[in-house]
Amino acid sequence: MATIKEIAEKAGVSIATVSRVLNYDPKLSVGDETKKRIFEIAESLSYQKKAPRKKLTRRIAFVHWVTEREELTDLYYMGIRHGIEEQADQHHLHLLKYTIHELHDIPNDIDGILAVGRFSKKQIEQFKQLTQHVVLVDSDIEHDGCDAVLTDFKTVIKQAVDHLLDQDITRIGFIGGKERLQGTATPAKDIREYYFRECLTEKALLNEDLILLDHFNVDSGYELMHQFLEKPLANNTGFIAANDPLAIGALKAINEANIKIPDHISLIGINDISVSKYVYPALTSVRIEKELMGKTAVDLIMERLRDDRQICKKVYIDTSLIKRETT
Known part of the structure; x- marks a missing residue:
């Protein structure tokens, strides 16, 4: 840490002046330029390393x-x-x-x-x-x-939800999963599902029947959508998947059911992995770099x-x- 004496020497002023400036003495009559110089020197010296730089290990x-x-x-x-x-x-x-x-x-x-x-x-x-x-x-x-x-998954979910709303889709569902971290007894909270629930609740659009959860893989996406499509389908429904593999699995189930995309069901993935543009139809996805x-x-x-x-x-x-x- 720099001493007041070091700051005074660099600033070309007395130790007393430096002390009073750093303590914001209202009675001190010193110009703004001098104060600025003292503060800048104090800031720069506070980050200078006194010890020699350590050898970089790799x-x-x-x-x-x-x-x-x-x-x-x-x-x-x-x-x-x-x-x-x-x-x-x-x-x-x-x-x-x-x-x-x-x-x-x-x-x-x-x-x-x-x-x-x-x-x-x-x-x-x-x-x-x-x-x-x-x-x-x-x-x-x-x-x-x-x-x-x-x-920032709050922004990710907002980007996906806003896009569906722009298409006049208000029946919006979520395809996700649960996973347990090693050494823990209960499944970890998925932050994507959390922000989805928060966003849809704020818009008074949350529908628990449209939240489908299993595991985070292609097979789960397929099974979840296959089971969902066994029920009567309301047109103009959109789903946001927690990742692209879930979305790709869901897409396979929708195609097998001969349901038109996006006329009857719209689908958005998250991550934009390389295969997302090669599936049929090509998957809309929120790209994470x-x-x-x-x-x-x-x-x-x-x-x-x-x-x-x-x-x-x-x-x-x-x-x-x-x-x-x-x-």
Whole structure:
């Protein structure tokens, strides 16, 4: 921390003047330029590091919520991984890869952790015991005391709902799922479902009969929509799926039932994975910049290692609605 004497020397004023300026003495007769100079010097000196910069080390644990085989069921996580690997290569970082089932294999002398997915509070505390340099990616709720790269799912849901309302669709449903974090007894609250309920409640449009929940995969999307279509269908219904695999599964069931899309049912996915534009009809989806999330996570850990940043930072990446044939 800078001393008043150091600030006075740099500002070319007395120690007493600096003291009175920093204490906002109302009786002090000093020009604004002098005050500005003193404050700027005080601010700049407060962030100067007295100790020599630490040698940059490059062993980073990359903890992935899914295996590379499992990520084939949701290319969202593949996109994040590609972003991390590409940016890590640019910074010459050595990534040591672990899955959620291998947390106890992470060495105690690791220099940082990049963790992708949804982890329990207990698991995040385990990360923080290994290193103070922890960056979480896609951790919706638990990210206190860590850097995090996040998606504003409240905005994501609003983008999807507003688009359906613009098409004069007011019967709006949600296709989602429930999952239990490792080491927890009850399913974790899905933030997408939470914001969907909040948004539709505010608009007095929430219909529990249109909320379909199972698991977050293609098969669940298919089964949920297949069961829904066994009941009489009201025209002009729209569904928002928690991810694209759910939407793609639902799309298959709608096509098998020979129901016209989007004349009778409209459908919006979330994530905009690469296959969304190749299914038939092409899927409207809210695009999440997956690769950029991964690259941003690496940049955050580089700030920690290179600049010794101590204050946690949360970075939200913008999303955009990609309109295609299902709406």
